[in-house]
Amino acid sequence: MKKVLKYVITIALILVILFFVQKLFMPKYVSDVTEGRLIAEYYEEEMDHDILFVGDCEVYENFVPAMLWTDYGYNSYIRGSAQQLIWQSYYLLEDALRYEKPDVVIFNVLSMKYNEPQKEAYNRMSIEGMRWSKSKVDNIYASMTSKEHFIEYVFPLLRYHSRWSELEEEDIEHIFDTDVRFHNGYYMRVDAKPAKDVPGGEILGNYQFGDNSYKYLDMMTKLCKENDIELILIKAPSLYPYWYPEWEEQMEEYAKKNDLRYINFLELQDECNLNWDEDTYDAGLHLNYYGGQKVTKYLGDYIKNEIGLKSRRGDEKLEKIWNEKLELFNSDLENKLRELEGE
Amino acid sequence: MLFTSYEFIGFITVLFILFYAIPKRFQWILLLAGSYIFYYLARPVYVAYIFTTTLVVYLVALKLDQKRAFQEAYLKEHKDELTKEEKKAFKAKEKKSRFHWMLLGLLVGLGILAVIKYTNFTISNINGILSAFGSSATLSFVDIVVPMGISFYTFQAIGYLIDVHRGTIKAQRNFFKFALFVSFFPQLVQGPISRYQDLSETLYKEHKFDSKMFTFGLERILWGFFKKLVIADRMLIGVNALIKDADTYKGAYVFVGMLFYALELYCDFTGGIDITIGVAQCLGVNVTENFMRPFFSKNIKEYWNRWHITMGSWFTDYIFYPITVCGPMLKISKWSRNHLGETIGKRVPIYLSSFVVWFTTGIWHGASWNFIVWGLGNFVVIMISQEFEPLYHRFHNKFHLENNRPYQGFQVIRTVLLMSCLRTFDCYRDVPLTFKMFGTMFTEGNYNVIFDGSLLNIGLKISDFIILFIGVIILFMVSMFQRKESVREQIYRISYPLKVCIWFGLFLMVIIFGIYGIGYDATQFIYNQF
Amino acid sequence: MDELLEILQDLHPEIDFDSCDTLVDDKILDSFDIVTIISEVNETFDVVISAEYIKPEYFNSAKALYELIEQLEDE
Numbered sequence: 001m002k003k004v005l006k007y008v009i010t011i012a013l014i015l016v017i018l019f020f021v022q023k024l025f026m027p028k029y030v031s032d033v034t035e036g037r038l039i040a041e042y043y044e045e046e047m048d049h050d051i052l053f054v055g056d057c058e059v060y061e062n063f064v065p066a067m068l069w070t071d072y073g074y075n076s077y078i079r080g081s082a083q084q085l086i087w088q089s090y091y092l093l094e095d096a097l098r099y100e101k102p103d104v105v106i107f108n109v110l111s112m113k114y115n116e117p118q119k120e121a122y123n124r125m126s127i128e129g130m131r132w133s134k135s136k137v138d139n140i141y142a143s144m145t146s147k148e149h150f151i152e153y154v155f156p157l158l159r160y161h162s163r164w165s166e167l168e169e170e171d172i173e174h175i176f177d178t179d180v181r182f183h184n185g186y187y188m189r190v191d192a193k194p195a196k197d198v199p200g201g202e203i204l205g206n207y208q209f210g211d212n213s214y215k216y217l218d219m220m221t222k223l224c225k226e227n228d229i230e231l232i233l234i235k236a237p238s239l240y241p242y243w244y245p246e247w248e249e250q251m252e253e254y255a256k257k258n259d260l261r262y263i264n265f266l267e268l269q270d271e272c273n274l275n276w277d278e279d280t281y282d283a284g285l286h287l288n289y290y291g292g293q294k295v296t297k298y299l300g301d302y303i304k305n306e307i308g309l310k311s312r313r314g315d316e317k318l319e320k321i322w323n324e325k326l327e328l329f330n331s332d333l334e335n336k337l338r339e340l341e342g343e
Numbered sequence: 344m345l346f347t348s349y350e351f352i353g354f355i356t357v358l359f360i361l362f363y364a365i366p367k368r369f370q371w372i373l374l375l376a377g378s379y380i381f382y383y384l385a386r387p388v389y390v391a392y393i394f395t396t397t398l399v400v401y402l403v404a405l406k407l408d409q410k411r412a413f414q415e416a417y418l419k420e421h422k423d424e425l426t427k428e429e430k431k432a433f434k435a436k437e438k439k440s441r442f443h444w445m446l447l448g449l450l451v452g453l454g455i456l457a458v459i460k461y462t463n464f465t466i467s468n469i470n471g472i473l474s475a476f477g478s479s480a481t482l483s484f485v486d487i488v489v490p491m492g493i494s495f496y497t498f499q500a501i502g503y504l505i506d507v508h509r510g511t512i513k514a515q516r517n518f519f520k521f522a523l524f525v526s527f528f529p530q531l532v533q534g535p536i537s538r539y540q541d542l543s544e545t546l547y548k549e550h551k552f553d554s555k556m557f558t559f560g561l562e563r564i565l566w567g568f569f570k571k572l573v574i575a576d577r578m579l580i581g582v583n584a585l586i587k588d589a590d591t592y593k594g595a596y597v598f599v600g601m602l603f604y605a606l607e608l609y610c611d612f613t614g615g616i617d618i619t620i621g622v623a624q625c626l627g628v629n630v631t632e633n634f635m636r637p638f639f640s641k642n643i644k645e646y647w648n649r650w651h652i653t654m655g656s657w658f659t660d661y662i663f664y665p666i667t668v669c670g671p672m673l674k675i676s677k678w679s680r681n682h683l684g685e686t687i688g689k690r691v692p693i694y695l696s697s698f699v700v701w702f703t704t705g706i707w708h709g710a711s712w713n714f715i716v717w718g719l720g721n722f723v724v725i726m727i728s729q730e731f732e733p734l735y736h737r738f739h740n741k742f743h744l745e746n747n748r749p750y751q752g753f754q755v756i757r758t759v760l761l762m763s764c765l766r767t768f769d770c771y772r773d774v775p776l777t778f779k780m781f782g783t784m785f786t787e788g789n790y791n792v793i794f795d796g797s798l799l800n801i802g803l804k805i806s807d808f809i810i811l812f813i814g815v816i817i818l819f820m821v822s823m824f825q826r827k828e829s830v831r832e833q834i835y836r837i838s839y840p841l842k843v844c845i846w847f848g849l850f851l852m853v854i855i856f857g858i859y860g861i862g863y864d865a866t867q868f869i870y871n872q873f
Numbered sequence: 874m875d876e877l878l879e880i881l882q883d884l885h886p887e888i889d890f891d892s893c894d895t896l897v898d899d900k901i902l903d904s905f906d907i908v909t910i911i912s913e914v915n916e917t918f919d920v921v922i923s924a925e926y927i928k929p930e931y932f933n934s935a936k937a938l939y940e941l942i943e944q945l946e947d948e
Contacts, residue, residue, distance in 0.1 A: 021855070120861055157854065157855075158860055161854055161856075164856065511925055661924075664924035667904075667911075667924075668912075668927070676908065676909070676912040689905050689908070689909045690905060692912070693905050693908055
């Protein structure tokens with residue numbers, strides 16, 4: 001008996017130490033590449049959203065959930081992450097459906113262009129924040145590049161151990177940090193860098209989206225149909241990466257065939273009143289807050305008029321949650337504006 | 344499947360559990376299945392090679408045993424009818440016939456090895472000769488897959504065959520048991536080259552779980568991982584940087600690279616062997632030790648008795664002695680003693696067979712000239728030191744250096760340096776370049792780069808050097824503890840909390856400071872290809 | 874036996890081969906010596922000591938070596 005106890009204590013102690021070490025070595029995404037925190041933040045939410053966005057940076061930098069609440073009364077959340085691949089979007093959606101059932105899901109179709117796993121670093125940012133579920137496991141298997149191993153997702157220490165020589169104070173300070181830093185998945189920027197001489201697309205050998213991409217788009221369509229969710233495909237207005245007419249054609253056709261709504265914001269730049277001198281912070285790749293407001297307005301109007309989603313203003317619980325959120329949002333906005341002036 | 348891969352760890356974990364879970368009489372069958380799966384996973388076609396060698400050697404060994412039994416039976420039956428001379432003649436005839444059978448086995452086993460490993464080397468040499476004679480004709484290289492560990496299992500099988508021929512062991516009648524002897528997976532990748540009489544003692548036995556031995560095995564595996572991942576692979580980053588840009592890294596860099604390579608090779612190779620022996624030990628199988636702290640040797644000869652021991656003794660038993668005492672060599676011996684005088688004469692056979700051994704050792708390591716030159720370099724150094732031995736002896740006696748500590752230290756360092764120098768041949772893998780680079784150590788005069796931070800440009804950060812330094816200290820301390828008795832026995836006796844701290848500390852060091860994963864790309868064991 | 878002792882004595886006059894039984898273990902005989910012995914034995918006794926017999930147990934003492942020779946002569 002005593003012997004058993006001895007071993008139990010030893011193993012428990014070792015596991016605790018390993019847990020701490022692992023936490024210590026994981027990137028904190030606090031002062032740098034903050035987008036790494038996006039996926040995990042979702043679980044801190046009260047999960048009762050009307051609209052859920054999935055997709056890459058073209059969603060989390062272009063749409064402003066705070067505005068969808070204030071102006072339309074829609075409670076929305078963006079499950080976006082950097083270079084989120086289509087199967088990652090699918091599995092993030094699948095994962096979210098375990099907790100809630102939104103009325104509308106919006107997916108940005110740019111990631112159709114990637115038929116295979118791309119970069120390990122982006123995989124990590126899109127997957128690591130997920131809670132463990134079958135969706136996460138499937139997501140990992142769908143996303144791994146040839147040099148990755150499943151076990152390195154289970155024990156991220158095996159992946160990040162090489163950070164031993166780069167550990168900083170930040171890693172200790174924020175070791176258990178779960179603070180929310182984004183606004184319902186929105187990444188806010190207020191600075192501007194005009195879009196000039198945006199390069200056109202290079203000629204591609206093949207414009208056909210891959211089978212794998214279509215497979216997951218089909219799965220997403222099916223998942224939404226089964227759950228009675230309105231799936232809206234969008235193409236954000238970002239000028240770059242270039243969106244080819246051949247791609248546009250395929251998406252339009254797909255939407256038609258599957259009876260989906262498809263909004264290409266690239267064609268709606270004038271209607272949205274986008275000004276590429278002021279509304280982007282990186283010369284046309286992503287919108288800043290000003291551009292985001294314009295696009296969000298179009299989307300909000302569209303959902304209100306075309307889908308008829310009801311406003312939830314007046315819902316006490318939501319109002320309370322959003323009052324807090326808006327306070328944070330506004331102070332963040334003020335800080336950013338002040339910072340910009342200070343420069 | 345590399346030893347340092349998640350797959351391997353998973354593989355042995357499953358194997359260990361199964362091994363002690365199934366009925367004990369099936370344990371060796373599990374090992375055989377595991378070994379073939381291991382080999383199959385590396386590349387399915389490998390199985391065909393190892394199976395062929397196994398089958399041929401198995402059959403020939405059986406035949407040899409049969410013939411020996413026949414001879415005995417015949418002599419017994421005709422005991423009274425035959426004269427002594429007739430008996431002798433019969434024996435001689437039988438011996439010759441057995442010899443021919445063994446030769447057949449050798450030809451097949453070595454033939455496969457030779458064709459696979461040396462065809463392209465031969466072609467490239469023929470091409471070299473052709474072009475030297477102004478011919479523009481060239482032979483094209485053939486595309487051959489070199490099966491993992493082919494040299495090791497071939498040598499093991501051939502050692503067995505020769506032993507059966509000599510009558511020192513009886514042939515294994517069970518084909519599957521013999522197949523396990525040839526293919527036992529822990530030593531398939533990089534040796535050691537086990538002898539049948541050693542390995543068979545524990546290989547087929549029924550093993551009860553022995554927690555002490557199992558712990559020892561795991562400790563050994565962990566220690567191997569430490570040497571390989573924390574030290575060797577870290578050094579390899581630097582070594583590769585230095586070798587790949589030979590134009591930039593001359594002089595002092597060659598010196599640093601030389602020492603780094605020596606230590607890297609040591610940690611890589613012995614680390615791999617530690618994992619091999621550890622895994623085998625967890626399975627209750629005793630595999631012969633392959634190293635005995637070689638870097639503490641006082642001379643090259645001693646070094647070779649302590650480094651890659653099983654290979655050295657294989658060459659001694661199956662090549663060196665047979666050549667030295669074969670008929671023609673005895674004639675040469677007699678002739679040279681008569682014509683060249685006793686002193687030189689008695690050296691001739693040894694020199695000749697040593698030459699053959701070291702040439703073979705070189706070419707066994709790799710089918711290229713740099714390895715051959717490296718092997719012959721060892722030959723020259725060993726012969727010279729052997730010749731000077733009486734002189735040394737007198738010198739030592741005169742100054743009472745035999746048990747003088749500082750002098751022993753000097754001898755050890757001298758040996759390490761000498762070995763490291765020779766190793767530069769398989770570092771640069773190009774004979775003329777090696778000579779050139781070696782020369783720059785004495786001409787470049789840039790030894791200040793060792794201290795002025797230039798070494799931080801070879802892919803290693805200051806933090807890496809600190810880890811290397813600590814790693815080498817640990818290595819040295821362990822070697823010191825080893826002098827007394829097995830370090831694991833010493834750990835076994837200390838208190839439980841301290842024990843756990845040592846294990847867990849080592850484990851954490853491997854996990855954190857090991858060079859593996861996406862952050863780094865683990866390199867293959869150097870000895871894998873040999 | 875005397876013939877064998879003569880061979881050995883020629884190599885190392887300083888050793889008492891009658892009593893010494895650690896010839897290999899104490900490194901009195903090196904590999905040169907062993908090869909020479911085998912060669913001489915071959916001439917004198919018409920016996921081939923093949924490689925498998927090159928082991929300390931056969932070369933540690935003159936007695937052991939002689940027994941080996943006798944055994945080989947019989948074969």
